[in-house]
Amino acid sequence: MTGTRPVVPPAQIPHRDLLQLQVLPDENQIRADIERLRKEKNAVILAHNYQRPEVQGIADFVGDSLGLSRQAAKTDAEVIVFAGVHFMAETAAILNPQKVVLLPDLRAGCSLADTLTAQGVRDWKARNPGGLVVTYVNTTADVKAESDYCCTSGNAVQVVQSLPEDTPVLFAPDRFLAAHVIRETGRQMDVWDGACHVHEAIRPEDIQGQQAAYPGAELLIHPECGCSTRVLSAIPGLQLYSTEGMIHRAQASDAQTFIVVTETGMVTRLEKDVPGKTFVPVSRTACCEYMKMITLENIRDSLQNLQPRVTVPGAIRERALVPIERMLAIG
Structure with missing residues (x-):
């Protein structure tokens, strides 16, 4: 309106609690710290193919779930830093009960693994006496403990081909990988309705x-x-x-x-x-936010503090080890 003065908002008082200034990290220094700590702690860093470029760059081994499982099984290191997601660190802990297994960010989970529970497997077994359960390695330790075989995308076909004919089979939890296996083998199976969100x-x-x-x-x-x-x-x-x-x-x-x-x-x-x-x-x-939770900074911090540590209870570990070892033996 003509002649009116503009409305001026009142002065704002800065809320200092919302202002969190941090010194930008020196990436070269972080890399140097990781190299020093890796030697001091006798540690190996295993990184999945989906990790950030800089994380892959400092890893001792980069690979898929099967390759990482093999590396975890044979490493002489006392500490395993898993740049991946939680089920992968669990698998390393199952294979190495005497070693320290670190997952730099415990929030790094897996949407596919979350679709299947141990009770779901037990329910299927109760309905199918004598049936065999093949679970993708992207599952929790307690699910592996209920399984007969684990597999990865690289050896799922070979695992299913090794099973006796005329035996009921549950393939879980990835329905798309199951469809691929069925196309390749002609084997009819019960399929869990799970999928990776990415x-x-x-x-x-x-x-x-x-x-x-x-x-x-x-x-x-x-x-x-x-x-x-x-x-x-x-x-x-x-x-x-x-x-x-x-x-x-x-x-x-x-x-x-x-x-x-x-x-x-x-x-x-x-x-x-x-x-x-x-x-x-x-x-x-097509980016997994869980994989990207692992950073150079939290790898350094986990090596420094030997935390967060991933462990698997002994009773579950012993049972989960069986299907994992069958997976590794098949190839």
């Missing part, structure tokens, strides 16, 4: 968009992806690959550009192990 959200449209942007690029698709069935119907004969299988395929292929249909962290591993080729993430949003 892989489930990848759509065929995401793939089509990247194919339009990168004509002629080869697809590297993980069997956990919810889009895999529709993509396979459109491209008969297309192979699905575990994360480790993606490395081998990219090395052997004549293609120079690849669309990586899994969590974005896999691009870092591919660029390191297959230099000179181009790797395009299927979607920038």
